[in-house]
Amino acid sequence: IAGITQAPTSQILAAGRRMTLRCTQDMRHNAMYWYRQDLGLGLRLIHYSNTAGTTGKGEVPDGYSVSRANTDDFPLTLASAVPSQTSVYFCASSDSGGGTGELFFGEGSRLTVL
């Protein structure tokens, strides 16, 4: 693993199903983030974690949950997927949560909810 890895890269999901997007980084960064990117809109923050054991809500947290049991992993769970959650999801990390560190992004997970 080099950098930040997301899985799956693409998924089609039936509405009402539970889905977890995985994110793992090997850079020992303290801060991690989940964004969604939709056409015509800027990246929108879903949840974030400034350090292992802590999480916070971003701009659009409803319908999503996260956990940060350790430094490396930051999974995003959709408890009951809805079509409006169709989007491209990016996980990111930085080495200075709450500071001004550059963000490193994963390659994205394209999710389609039918």
Place this chain on the structure above:
Amino acid sequence: GQNIDQPTEMTATEGAIVQINCTYQTSGFNGLFWYQQHAGEAPTFLSYNVLDGLEEKGRFSSFLSRSKGYSYLLLKELQMKDSASYLCAEMDSNYQLIWGAGTKLIIKP
């Protein structure tokens, strides 16, 4: 309020210079970022400005005016590989990034 404005799309010619503008409105400011995003790929960091002035990094330069809530990204000697979206993002008083929708730059031969 927090609002990041940048043009939706721009077209330029290979070898030329292009300037992509970004304006922001916020009561707290902790810096302005520019990222590049090729189609279907992840955003990658280009620049960070927190003080007024021009930061030059090779063919790319970024400018900031805090009093005007204004930044621009200047790309020189354009190459076809510069065709991408350019994302402006402002770091607010809570150190969270507020992102613009991005400017799609099309480079023509």
